[in-house]
Amino acid sequence: MLLHKFVVSAIVAGSILFFNTNSSVYSEPFDPYTEEIPNTDLVFGMTPIAAGEFIMGSSSEEEGRKVDEGPQRKVAVDAFWMGTHEMTWDIFELFLNKNYEASVSQKALSPEVDGLTRPTTPYLDMTFGMGKEDKPAIGMTQYGAIQFCKWLYTKTGKFYRLPTEAEWEYAARAGASTAYFFGEDQTALADYAWFAENSEETTHKIGEKKPNPWGLYDIYGNVMEWTNDAYVPQYPEMTDVDENPQQTSEELYPRVIRGGSYVSEALDLRSSRRFASNPAWKQIDPQIPKSRWWFPEAPFLGLRVVRPLVRPTEEEIMAYYDQAPIDDY
Amino acid sequence: MDLKNKNPRRDFLKTSALVTGGMMLSPFSIPGAYASGSDEIKIALIGCGGRGTGAAFQAFGTDQNIKLVAMADAFRDRLDDSYKALSSKIGTDKVVVTEDKKFVGFDAYKDAIAEADVVLLATPPGFRPIHFEEAIRQGKHVFMEKPVATDANGIRRVIAAAEQAKANRLNVVVGLQRRYQDNYIETIKRIEDGAIGDIVGGHVYWNGGGVWTRARTPEQTEMEYQMRNWYYFNWLCGDHITEQHVHNIDIANWIKGGYPVKAEGTGGRMVRTGLDTGEIFDHHTVRFTYADGTVIDSECRHFPGAFNKVDESFTGTKGRAYMNAGNVGKLTALDGSSLYDHDGKGNINPYQQEHNKLFAAIVKGEYLYEDATRSAMSTMTSILGRNATYSGKEISWDEAFNSKIDLMPEKFTWDAMPKVLPDDNGIYPHAIPGQTKVV
Numbered sequence: 001m002l003l004h005k006f007v008v009s010a011i012v013a014g015s016i017l018f019f020n021t022n023s024s025v026y027s028e029p030f031d032p033y034t035e036e037i038p039n040t041d042l043v044f045g046m047t048p049i050a051a052g053e054f055i056m057g058s059s060s061e062e063e064g065r066k067v068d069e070g071p072q073r074k075v076a077v078d079a080f081w082m083g084t085h086e087m088t089w090d091i092f093e094l095f096l097n098k099n100y101e102a103s104v105s106q107k108a109l110s111p112e113v114d115g116l117t118r119p120t121t122p123y124l125d126m127t128f129g130m131g132k133e134d135k136p137a138i139g140m141t142q143y144g145a146i147q148f149c150k151w152l153y154t155k156t157g158k159f160y161r162l163p164t165e166a167e168w169e170y171a172a173r174a175g176a177s178t179a180y181f182f183g184e185d186q187t188a189l190a191d192y193a194w195f196a197e198n199s200e201e202t203t204h205k206i207g208e209k210k211p212n213p214w215g216l217y218d219i220y221g222n223v224m225e226w227t228n229d230a231y232v233p234q235y236p237e238m239t240d241v242d243e244n245p246q247q248t249s250e251e252l253y254p255r256v257i258r259g260g261s262y263v264s265e266a267l268d269l270r271s272s273r274r275f276a277s278n279p280a281w282k283q284i285d286p287q288i289p290k291s292r293w294w295f296p297e298a299p300f301l302g303l304r305v306v307r308p309l310v311r312p313t314e315e316e317i318m319a320y321y322d323q324a325p326i327d328d329y
Numbered sequence: 330m331d332l333k334n335k336n337p338r339r340d341f342l343k344t345s346a347l348v349t350g351g352m353m354l355s356p357f358s359i360p361g362a363y364a365s366g367s368d369e370i371k372i373a374l375i376g377c378g379g380r381g382t383g384a385a386f387q388a389f390g391t392d393q394n395i396k397l398v399a400m401a402d403a404f405r406d407r408l409d410d411s412y413k414a415l416s417s418k419i420g421t422d423k424v425v426v427t428e429d430k431k432f433v434g435f436d437a438y439k440d441a442i443a444e445a446d447v448v449l450l451a452t453p454p455g456f457r458p459i460h461f462e463e464a465i466r467q468g469k470h471v472f473m474e475k476p477v478a479t480d481a482n483g484i485r486r487v488i489a490a491a492e493q494a495k496a497n498r499l500n501v502v503v504g505l506q507r508r509y510q511d512n513y514i515e516t517i518k519r520i521e522d523g524a525i526g527d528i529v530g531g532h533v534y535w536n537g538g539g540v541w542t543r544a545r546t547p548e549q550t551e552m553e554y555q556m557r558n559w560y561y562f563n564w565l566c567g568d569h570i571t572e573q574h575v576h577n578i579d580i581a582n583w584i585k586g587g588y589p590v591k592a593e594g595t596g597g598r599m600v601r602t603g604l605d606t607g608e609i610f611d612h613h614t615v616r617f618t619y620a621d622g623t624v625i626d627s628e629c630r631h632f633p634g635a636f637n638k639v640d641e642s643f644t645g646t647k648g649r650a651y652m653n654a655g656n657v658g659k660l661t662a663l664d665g666s667s668l669y670d671h672d673g674k675g676n677i678n679p680y681q682q683e684h685n686k687l688f689a690a691i692v693k694g695e696y697l698y699e700d701a702t703r704s705a706m707s708t709m710t711s712i713l714g715r716n717a718t719y720s721g722k723e724i725s726w727d728e729a730f731n732s733k734i735d736l737m738p739e740k741f742t743w744d745a746m747p748k749v750l751p752d753d754n755g756i757y758p759h760a761i762p763g764q765t766k767v768v
Contacts, residue, residue: 093634097538099603100633123573125537128655129638283678284654286506287379288386288414299655329386329418 039105045084047215064267073238075166079309085206086302092137095151119293128299134205136223136302144293145226145303150321160305164246165229168258172271174214179270181212186266193221199262220269223302229256231276252326261300290328373399373445375438377411381451387684399430399444401437435741453559458483462490474504476575476708479567481732484709491701498696502687503704505579510679512671516658526646531625533577533641539631542605561607564736568609571711574629579707580641581625589617591725596718608757615714721762732768
């Protein structure tokens, strides 16, 4: 009996995130900013990441390299802001529970926010006792992470989405071609990351470690971070620059997550290291169909949002948010 | 000092008047379950929601030759969704539920049970005693979900039917899956072997954010509304101290090898203030006292935004124990040194293990599982806790167990009225500690 399909379907040339718009008028400067969740005292920081090119993947000499980190190729990405931190429970929980959001908010919820699709309340405690305040939200599916972005969009009017795999690696490297953004020396990791050696098996408050050169905190460790991409075991062979690449799929599994977590070993925190979502993370979900919102066995998985500098059209935005969920048995 | 020897509760089942007040079952049919000659096991699913459908998947996930031959649910749409999921993923050679074997309504369970060797009972828990009695009366092996009842009357019925199941060697597995989970089994085995001495205190928690609600629709009768929102009504759910926290309370009973003699506690409704929140509390804190004087603190709550934890910890005369459903099991000496740290890697999914064990026993003709009485006693413990918080008084086990208060409706039809009804503003009455009578 095959309950889960592990096969990634043929990769469709994706185009939902990068748009051939002619828009060149930016209404605001490309600076760091603080996003406020309207009518609450909750905020999160956004850091500008300039457009650029980099070599994606790792060379065959890199210690700990896996075969799926290649072949290396030149990738160009457009400019975007990225969440300075991993998204916290403080904010994610407003999205989880409309009544809670309404009780925390200083004004009534708008009809658009009121009418959003929200996660089913998890039967289990999805913090696994690790705490909420200033700690990363964990255990959500990619679908749940994208619907959270839609909630943010409805609240703020800004197009937030998950990073592509290329954007994530570009931002994590911060210009470095070494295994880590600070070089090759693993002993420096403890300055920048919560991982197996120093985490004491729990998530930590965001921003307690030093940021990477582009100002991103906890980009390695603490929790793994969702990307938009389907996982493919090999990057395409390319001679030209691969512009804004992304992989889409008709299958629910596997999808790419990045960055290692509080339970990862040092080599799993490398900028090029890739991880794939796994249906076994819902093994102990006793319901069928299994929750489209929660991975009860992935307490190491969280999210960080990005916002492209060039805003797509409303139709394109809604097409991204309203991708049909895939049933999971 | 050997506290264990002071604890007479291990013999509780033999010494207390468990079946007093239990209904007399009609004369038994001969157990026809799993007739020899074929390795095929016919199952029926009673209660086709997400959990029931999950249980059916787990039955198919065993090594045995399973056929689903009948389904029953109060609601046709629930049955249809479940059938669609099962038939499309398992295949119609194994999911052989023809239109005339899809039974809908309050009495549907009887006909579905008749079709099968083994029945899966996964309706809202208020119906469990009725369905369990019928399954045993018809001589079937049973997997049933926790909790097994919502009031003492239901508990007594389950215990009486469990006696009959035992007499007829019918295997009964109950979905208190921690009992089938390696970290609990291995850790508690070591505790029972004396690794941390005698257990003298403990804390069990289910602190989470709450569960789903389903909006009332204009065409619904009151009965249908309550059935669709079963979590919020005591006759159906038992309150969250029973529906969820029974898992952790059951671990306390397992560790103590018995059941509490009394309970007192505090509970109420802080955040559950809307029209869609029925009559249940959103928090309970209970002190359960066992026969040897050990006090186990129990806490459960549904507070969005608050700190959550779901786990069990105990103090022994020589050390401490910590367990949770994430395959953690740790024993620590009083000086902090580790005595045992369970390796959860590769541990089998406990929901699957329940079914693997049940169906393997059935196929071999073995009688191995009699979870019903024990599970009824742990469900009763949670009801005792609810009695304590609802009343605001100290309640003894015997008072709670012998209570004649029956939460179930007088009759089961769509236009019948449950016993708890909303006021003119649509608000349901709920218990007021100090005023509410519970036994």
